[in-house]
Amino acid sequence: MRINERVVQLNDKETNTKGRYVLYWMQMFKRASHNHALIWAIRKANELKLPLVVYEGLKYYYPWASDRLHTFILEGVEEKRKEFEKLGIRYIFYLQRDKGSPKNTVARLAKDAALIVTDDFPCFIIPGHNRRISERADIPVHAVDSNGIVPMSKFDKEEYAAYTIRPKIKKLLPNYLKPFVEESVEIDSLKLEVDCPETTVTDKTIASLVAECDIDHSVKASNVYHGGTASGRKRLKKFVEEILPDYDKARSKPDRDGSSRLSSYLHFGFLSPLEVASKIQDADAPQESKDAYLEELIVRRELSYNMTRHNPKYDSxxxxxxxxxxxxxxxxxxxxxxxxxxxxxxxxxxxxxxxxxxxxxxxxxxxxxxxxxxxxxxxxxxxxxxxxxxxxxxxxxxxxxxxxxxxxxxxxxxxxxxxxxxxxxxxxxxxxxxxxxxxxxxxxxxxxxxxxxxxxxx
Ligand SMILES: Cc1cc2nc3c(=O)[nH]c(=O)nc-3n(C[C@H](O)[C@H](O)[C@H](O)COP(=O)(O)OP(=O)(O)OC[C@H]3O[C@@H](n4cnc5c(N)ncnc54)[C@H](O)[C@@H]3O)c2cc1C
Known part of the structure; x- marks a missing residue:
């Protein structure tokens, strides 16, 4: 059932009136700002007069799990803990190392929750996660789209090519390409007791945590790209100040550092495309470079999301x-x-x-x-x-x-x-x-x- 242009309720269960908190299960939008799913969870918590708990888990058995992917994700954990502490929100991170580790953590957390909010991402393992939790939990599951600038629901079928989606995006963009308004919780949840295992992650423990996981250790962590919103913003700043002015030409030169290299930050949701697009719009750079970049970030990227949303055969x-x-x-x-x-x-x-x-x-x-x-x-x-x-x-x-x-x-x-x-x-x-x-x-x-x-x- 669609609640609004970004939110769908995936099941028809009733809110648990005895629930002690609203649960936001963060899967793909791994950030504490510019996040529509987080805002929706905050709103629901405030409406129900409940605290909010944010849960992020990392399992060992998703396809292609490796030192590289685990390290990049773990590099964004400590900064989120600090950000959520400032926001008065209890943030739990749990690393499931191997088959002997506790499992079913979301279902466990759901038992004491009034409602679950999660991320609506259109491919890979996330649609399956969302289907299973909405069947399994006895409470409503709301999936929120914070993928792109224009909500995916604005396109009700698969677009044929960039030339078909471009004019539609151009028309809708003024409604969406505007400053993101953050909201805050009314009830602090930092001291809330919850039934869930938790992993403490610091810069110093990442390598040993990764080594303990039953994942592919042959794909090493990147020495070039480091995970987290702070790293993404550092790269964004460098890109806007030093590279964007010449992006129109430099992007086709692999021998130069001439493109944004932000796709990994966008993929893991460390950065929101809206935050990136706003910085591009405000940048001191020629309009051709800004236009060329926004074409990639908005038109091409949102065309891909449209394809995986509407074409169930996207992986073939x-x-x-x-x-x-x-x-x-x-x-x-x-x-x-x-x-x-x-x-x-x-x-x-x-x-x-x-x-x-x-x-x-x-x-x-x-x-x-x-x-x-x-x-x-x-x-x-x-x-x-x-x-x-x-x-x-x-x-x-x-x-x-x-x-x-x-x-x-x-x-x-x-x-x-x-x-x-x-x-x-x-x-x-x-x-x-x-x-x-x-x-x-x-x-x-x-x-x-x-x-x-x-x-x-x-
Ligand atoms: C064979 C093949 C495989 C690809 N695999 C991936 C992938 O796994 N993940 C991924 O994010 N992109 C993929 N792309 C699309 C594109 O190549 C990358 O997004 C781009 O290389 C990312 O580098 P950048 O951030 O420096 O891009 P920039 O030139 O700085 O572009 C800015 C942003 O726009 C988006 N973008 C750029 N080009 C495209 C495109 N052609 N289609 C959709 N969005 C685009 C990305 O989010 C990118 O970060 C693939 C393209 C091809 C042809």
Whole structure:
């Protein structure tokens, strides 16, 4: 049942009149400000004259759980504890290390709660979490959309491409691109007793906590990107002051620090797109650069969220339009000039130095430069035994190594390499009418030797 443009009630249970608190289960919007889910939880707590408890858990068994992802998430915990303390809100963080650790913590917390508020994120494991808790808990579960600037509910079907969603966003934007108004709780909950295990996290304990978890320890924490809202804001400040003025040109130069590198902060919700967009709007930079950036941050990003919200097949080639299926059928058995196994690709062991460099950047740092991501994806299509194998390899590598993986942009970005949100181009072998790219021509548009050398030193 839809309550408003950002909030849906996922079940039809009654509020527990004996509940001692309102529970906000924070899953994806890992921040204490600019968060519509938090605001909704505060409002519900105040209406019910109850304190608010914020719960954030990190389990060991989600797909691709690794030192890299765990570290990035844990780096944002201590600062949230401090922020919530200032707000008079009890914040509980719990790290479930392995199968011997206590489980079902949300269900346990729900027993004493009047109502649950949680994050409405349209892909990966979150829709399943929300479905299960709304069935299991005996209280209402409200899922709140704080993903983008325009609420996802403003688009009631899947958009075909950027050109179809852009005019709609442009029309709606003045209603949403305005200062976020924070609210506060009326009842302090800092001393509230709750039935839930809790993990204390400090900068000094992160490495040992991660080492104790039953996760993939082969994907190391990033030395380049550090989690948390403070780190995200530091990067945002640098981007706005030093890089944005030239973004229009610099973003297509992987050999330069020329894009925002904020996608991991946006993915984990350490930063809200509204906060980022507001800083861009107010920046002292040429309008072309601001427009170019807002096109990516708003139009392209919200198109991806729209796709995962409305297309249940977003994690497969089935999400592609009919013209792509037709051309893939016609070219499925074309001879591939080079064929690499998923293992060779993962090892960055191909004949193509630029491609290997992209792969190396991702494996070593946890991100790949925006400009070469499409080239990376297109080549895997050309070098895999089938389109299906190419898709699976891309999703696996992207989600395993990228901090910003497992996001609507991950699925839309990979599908874009196969023609999603694009149009047919000139026909050729293997790709059919799917747009084609080569390292040779792409590598001439920037100093690819410098980029390759940089990744060799990582
Ligand atoms: C094969 C492939 C895989 C991708 N995987 C991911 C992924 O896992 N996670 C992810 O966030 N993005 C992904 N993208 C989209 C895009 O490449 C990244 O968002 C971008 O590289 C992030 O770098 P940045 O923050 O410096 O971008 P900037 O150029 O600074 O752009 C600002 C913000 O706009 C958004 N954005 C930029 N480009 C796109 C785009 N093409 N589509 C949607 N939103 C965009 C991002 O949130 C980004 O942080 C993928 C693209 C491709 C082609």
């Amino acid at each position: 080639l089935e999400a592609l339009p009919a013209w792509v299926h037709k051309t893939m059928r016609e070219h499925a058995s074309d001879k591939r000039q080079f064929v690499y196994t998923p293992e060779q690709l993962e090892a960055g062991d191909t004949h193509d130095e630029l491609w290997n460099a992209c792969q190396r950047e991702m494996v070593e740092t946890g991100e790949m430069h925006n400009y070469v991501r499409m080239l990376w994806g297109k080549n895997v299509i050309g070098w895999s035994r089938s389109y299906e194998e190419a898709f699976e390899t891309l999703v696996h590598l992207n989600n395993k190594y990228c901090l910003d993986g497992r996001n609507p942009n991950s699925y839309a970005g990979i599908l874009w390499c196969f023609g999603k949100h694009d149009r047919p181009w000139m026909e050729r072998d293997v790709f059919g009418t799917i747009r084609y790219m080569t390292s040779g021509s792409t590598g001439k548009k920037f100093d690819s030797k410098k980029y390759i050398a940089w990744t060799n030193d990582l």
